[in-house]
Amino acid sequence: xxxxxxxxxxxxxxxxxxxxxxxxxxxxxxxxxxxxxxxxxxxxxxxxxxxxxxxxxxxxxxxxxxxxxxxxxxxxxxxxxxxxxxxxxxxxxxxxxxxxxxxxxxxxxxxxxxxxxxxxxxxxxxxxxxxxxxxxxxxxxxxxxxxxxxxxxxxxxxxxxxxxxxxxxxxxxxxx
Numbered sequence: 051x052x053x054x055x056x057x058x059x060x061x062x063x064x065x066x067x068x069x070x071x072x073x074x075x076x077x078x079x080x081x082x083x084x085x086x087x088x089x090x091x092x093x094x095x096x097x098x099x100x101x102x103x104x105x106x107x108x109x110x111x112x113x114x115x116x117x118x119x120x121x122x123x124x125x126x127x128x129x130x131x132x133x134x135x136x137x138x139x140x141x142x143x144x145x146x147x148x149x150x151x152x153x154x155x156x157x158x159x160x161x162x163x164x165x166x167x168x169x170x171x172x173x174x175x176x177x178x179x180x181x182x183x184x185x186x187x188x189x190x191x192x193x194x195x196x197x198x199x200x201x202x203x204x205x206x207x208x209x210x211x212x213x214x215x216x217x218x219x220x221x222x223x224x225x226x
Contacts, residue, residue: 099173100149106172119196121194140210
């Protein structure tokens with residue numbers, strides 16, 4: 051009796067896992083990750099310049115005036131290269147973009163900007179990812195819409211593609 055149970059056990063386990071996999075494949079999937087920071091104020095921070103060409107970044111630079119984009123990026127990030135033309139397109143449309151360079155060296159930041167363009171008004175150096183983690187960013191690149199009161203209104207995870215530009219412009223408009 052016991053040996054028959056052991057004969058059927060592998061088949062039963064296989065059927066269970068196959069059924070579980072089939073169930074999971076039929077469930078709706080969402081690609082949007084809801085950030086816990088949306089609707090929250092930016093934490094207080096003041097970062098030194100990422101290189102000598104632009105000033106650093108602080109919370110106070112993102113408060114007042116018009117809504118802005120806060121772009122978390124790094125020179126060693128391949129998707130950051132892919133999004134560079136879209137950031138320049140946003141800048142050309144009058145969008146102010148403040149950058150935070152994550153775990154980067156000044157010479158690498160300068161070389162990246164020389165090669166791929168510089169859409170930023172300022173770039174802070176977040177050498178230990180302290181600000182990145184405080185605002186709920188888990189990787190690079192990520193872009194946040196910040197309203198005039200310094201509140202995070204929208205988070206875009208991953209590189210900005212051409213199809214994302216109208217979405218970001220609409221989110222900036224909503225943040226006015």
